[in-house]
Amino acid sequence: MTTKALLEQIKSKKSFLCIGLDVDLNKVPKHLLEDEDPIFAFNKAIIDATHHLCVAYKPNTAFYEAYGIMGWKALEKTISYLNERYPEIFTIADAKRGDIGNTSTMYAKAFFDDLGFDSVTVAPYMGKDSVEPFLAFKDKHTILLALTSNQGAFDFQTKAIDGLELYKQVLETSKSWENSENLMYVVGATKAEYLAEIRKIIPDAFLLVPGVGAQGGNLQEVCEHGMNSNVGLLINSSRGIIYASKNTDFAEASAQKAFELQSQMATILQEI
Template sequence: MNKQELFEQIQKKKSFLCIGLDPVLDKLPKHLLKYNDPILEFNKQLIDATNDLCVAYKPNTAFYESRGVKGWETLVNTWKHFPKDVFTIADAKRGDIGNTSAMYAEAFFKEESSQMSFDSITVAPYMGKDSVAPFLNHPNKWVILLALTSNSGSQDFQIKQSDNQKLYEQVITTSQKWATSDQMMYVVGATKPEEFQNIRQLAPDHFLLVPGIGAQGGSLSAVCQNGLNSQCGLLINSARNIIYASDGLDFAEKAREEALTLQQEMEQILITAKLI
């Protein structure tokens, strides 16, 4: 899905919600445990209940890998269940030397190899240009580069200042030499809303993937105040608040209610910003 198509989906669905599919077996509704693959069933019912309210899904690979081979099967089968009109994000935070990142790109982009082909992958910037470039060789695929993350550890290195720029600002500035806003997005945590004004000066046209609202404490309106651009430019992720809205038989219905609340807030924001 390209940038224009993503914006069209946002306008059509009046939403820039991304739902994080980070399932843990212990937290699943008990009635799902009778299924051969309870996590797959959980994901499928969540996707079926929410896909008209969100524009993206983001499974975090850690939650699948933790279950070994069967977890990886669940990830593949979850990918197969995504509707065609959603933007899909492999939240994998990969990155390695060139020939190795090329293998990661096959893992998440090349269906002939891995039976999966996400629209995008999150990538860690620490190893620099040649660790990112192989992902960009895949046409119509996106790199979502970690910039300023939502966790407390973001303060350890990401805000270190050199050459009058913080490290995360250097990541945003330098990586714009590697790809345009048609192939790159940045991860910026909702827990740092005061940074969005500055980030929009550095990257006015890029989409930003924003985790950290809900369980991590970030605010949707604070992020939108300075984060919106002329094509919306934001994908706001919510995971735990939606997928664990209930652990009963009504989990998918309650997840839909949570997603609907966010979609309605987003619709108002899009109207106010004259984007729909």
């Protein structure tokens, strides 16, 4: 998917919401556990109830790997369902991969070609030749970890290298990589005050912003500092939406939570 198509979807839905499909079978409604594929059944219900309110879905692969083959089947079914039923939706494999060149190519093929995701999150630690294999895929997007939403972000990411923090070095350096127009970046909502600085380095790129809601980030603040003239933001919420209810009304409850965020987004979009 092109960023142009993503932007058109944002405008038509008045939403830049991404819903994180982080399925934990200990947290889904009990009646779903009788289903042949409870993970997919949960995802399908959430997707059918919320697809008009969001522009992206982001399964975190850890939650699927934790269930072995059953988890991978559910991931495959989920992405296939999205691509067939709601092809306008932007899909993100939150996998945080990254390896030496030929191995990164294997990961890129797995997520882009085989599974059919529009994008994948990638860790920057191994540098240029670990990321460029992902960037080589046309109309696919590589979402590079820059400044993450967790406390551990302060261990290395915010430490200064020659006067410039590591996450800024990552932003600055990555701009010179081949096909860097296919880059987006992860910036945690819990660090909204950093967004103005980040926008000076990458004014145009889309940012995937986790941490609104459960992790304490504030939507209004993120938009104030991080939005650009093409919106440039995908705001992710996972637990706050998908676990809104543990009862048979879970899908409706998730739609209600998504609607609350989408409504705030519609108001913000009117103002720009």
